[in-house]
Amino acid sequence: MASVGYSHGSEPYSTLEVRSVEASNSQALEGSNKEVLSNPDQEYPQVVDPQPQTAWSTPKPETPYTDKEATAVQGQTDRAAKRTICGLSPRIFYIILAGVILIVIGAIVGGVAGGVTGKRNSWNPSSPSSSSGQDTTANVNILSESKIAASNWTDPSGNTHRSVFFQDPSNAIIARQWDSENKTWTTRNVSQFMQSSTSGPINPNPGTSLTSASCDSKWGSLYEVHLFFSEPGEQNDVISWVNSNNPINNPNFWVYNNSALPTWNGTQLAAAWQRCPNDSCVGSWTVAYQGREGYIRVANSSNWGNNTTPVIRTNAVSAGASMALVPALMGSYVDGMTLATQRRPGSMGRTTFLGDWNWKEDDGTIIDDVDPLKTRQFAATTMNNFTESFFVSLSTDGSITGSRWDGNAYTAVPKIIFAQGQSTNFSAIAMTEDAMFYGISEDQIWEYSVDTSDPSTFTFAGKVYP
Structure with missing residues (x-):
C-alpha cells in the first residue's frame, strides 16, 4: 500500500456555507379553559356577631349592613337552621356550588383537550418531521441524527x-x-479508544456522514478496517478517519488520521477499497465527497492531497448530495469503481472509473425519479462475485427503492420487501460488499440479507444493537 501523504492541494475558499442544524422546541402549553364565576360583594356571607342576644343583653341597633338571614335570635334557632346550608344562605350556597362545578368541568375539558393535543404533537416515527429534529422522544442507544456505515x-x-x-x-x-x-456481535467504543491516543481524541460532527471500507488482501497479509467521517477544521469541515490495522490480534487498537481535505458542510461520504489491477500490490482507499464549492471529488490514499480535480461538476449535483461507491470489475480484476450520486433535478446518476485517475462523469442513470429534497441517502452492494451490483435510495418517508446492474443494464426495483421484518421505518442505512443491509429504526439497528437472485426481497437476519 502506498504511503499516505498529508500535503493537500489548494482550493479557492468560498464563504458560502450550508448549515444543517436540528432544533428541538418544547411544545407550548395550551391556555386554561377554566371558567370563573364572580359574586357581587353584597352576596358574600357577612360576619356574624359571635355573641347571641339574650334577655339581659342590650339589643344592638339594626344597621343597613346587618345580614338578617345570618342573625339568630332567641326562639328562632330551628327556623334559622332550616334556612342555612353549611352556615350559608341557600342562595349563596347554590351560587358557590355552581361556580365550583363549572371550574371542575372546565378543568376536565382542558385536561382532555391538552391530552389530545399532546398526542397529536408527539413524535411519530412515520412522520418525515421526525428526521428533522422535531421528535420529543430522547434516544437512549443511538444518537437521533446518527448515520450508519x-x-x-x-x-x-x-x-x-x-x-x-x-x-x-x-x-x-x-x-x-x-x-x-x-457468531457473536462485539461492541467497541472507538471514541473511547482514541482518548488516550497521542493523535486523538477524535471530534466527529454530530450526525456526520459515516462510511466504511475494509480490505483482506492475502498479498502482504493486509487486513484493515477504516471508518471515514467529518469533523471541524480551522476554516471548513474536513475528512478524517480511524482505522484498525490489526483487527485479528488487536481489535481494540485504532489509529487516527486527518486528510485536511476541506468539504462542503454536511457533505455525505462514500468509500471503497480499490483493488490492484494485478497481484503485485495491495490497493488503495478511495473516498468520494462534496468539496467546499459543491463539486463531487474523489480522494485516494496514494496521495490524499493530490485529489483536487472534480469528477462531477457542481451544477449537476444537489447540495448535500447522496453518494454510494462500490468496486467493479475492470477486465479480469476488481480494480474498477462505480460512483452513484444524486443528480439534479431528480435522479441517481452513474460515474465510472476508467483508470489512471480518469472518470466518466455521466455514464447513465441508475434510478429515475429521485427527488433530492425527499432523499436521505444512498447505499450499494456487490453481488455474484462483483459481476453485478445493487443500488438503493432511502427517502425521507422511510421507503426504499432500488436498481440492479446485471452487467449489461439497470433494472428498476421500485419496492423492497422486508421479509419477516421488524421495524422498517429507517432513518439511516448502509450495505456491505457481501450483500448485507443495515438500518437504524426506532433507536435500534437491524440486519437483513439481500436475496441476490431477487434483490427486491430482504430477509431479516437479526438485531445488531442494542
Missing part, C-alpha cells in the same frame, strides 16, 4: 467479519463487529 472482510481462515458503525447519544463513535466463527 458498514463493511466486511474475510480472515485467513475464511471467517467473515462485519463492522457496523454509528454514533451514540453522547456523540461517540461505536462499532459493532461480527465474527462468523463465534
Whole structure:
C-alpha cells in the first residue's frame, strides 16, 4: 500500500456555507379553559356577631349592613337552621356550588383537550418531521441524527467479519463487529479508544456522514478496517478517519488520521477499497465527497492531497448530495469503481472509473425519479462475485427503492420487501460488499440479507444493537 501523504492541494475558499442544524422546541402549553364565576360583594356571607342576644343583653341597633338571614335570635334557632346550608344562605350556597362545578368541568375539558393535543404533537416515527429534529422522544442507544456505515472482510481462515458503525447519544463513535466463527456481535467504543491516543481524541460532527471500507488482501497479509467521517477544521469541515490495522490480534487498537481535505458542510461520504489491477500490490482507499464549492471529488490514499480535480461538476449535483461507491470489475480484476450520486433535478446518476485517475462523469442513470429534497441517502452492494451490483435510495418517508446492474443494464426495483421484518421505518442505512443491509429504526439497528437472485426481497437476519 502506498504511503499516505498529508500535503493537500489548494482550493479557492468560498464563504458560502450550508448549515444543517436540528432544533428541538418544547411544545407550548395550551391556555386554561377554566371558567370563573364572580359574586357581587353584597352576596358574600357577612360576619356574624359571635355573641347571641339574650334577655339581659342590650339589643344592638339594626344597621343597613346587618345580614338578617345570618342573625339568630332567641326562639328562632330551628327556623334559622332550616334556612342555612353549611352556615350559608341557600342562595349563596347554590351560587358557590355552581361556580365550583363549572371550574371542575372546565378543568376536565382542558385536561382532555391538552391530552389530545399532546398526542397529536408527539413524535411519530412515520412522520418525515421526525428526521428533522422535531421528535420529543430522547434516544437512549443511538444518537437521533446518527448515520450508519458498514463493511466486511474475510480472515485467513475464511471467517467473515462485519463492522457496523454509528454514533451514540453522547456523540461517540461505536462499532459493532461480527465474527462468523463465534457468531457473536462485539461492541467497541472507538471514541473511547482514541482518548488516550497521542493523535486523538477524535471530534466527529454530530450526525456526520459515516462510511466504511475494509480490505483482506492475502498479498502482504493486509487486513484493515477504516471508518471515514467529518469533523471541524480551522476554516471548513474536513475528512478524517480511524482505522484498525490489526483487527485479528488487536481489535481494540485504532489509529487516527486527518486528510485536511476541506468539504462542503454536511457533505455525505462514500468509500471503497480499490483493488490492484494485478497481484503485485495491495490497493488503495478511495473516498468520494462534496468539496467546499459543491463539486463531487474523489480522494485516494496514494496521495490524499493530490485529489483536487472534480469528477462531477457542481451544477449537476444537489447540495448535500447522496453518494454510494462500490468496486467493479475492470477486465479480469476488481480494480474498477462505480460512483452513484444524486443528480439534479431528480435522479441517481452513474460515474465510472476508467483508470489512471480518469472518470466518466455521466455514464447513465441508475434510478429515475429521485427527488433530492425527499432523499436521505444512498447505499450499494456487490453481488455474484462483483459481476453485478445493487443500488438503493432511502427517502425521507422511510421507503426504499432500488436498481440492479446485471452487467449489461439497470433494472428498476421500485419496492423492497422486508421479509419477516421488524421495524422498517429507517432513518439511516448502509450495505456491505457481501450483500448485507443495515438500518437504524426506532433507536435500534437491524440486519437483513439481500436475496441476490431477487434483490427486491430482504430477509431479516437479526438485531445488531442494542
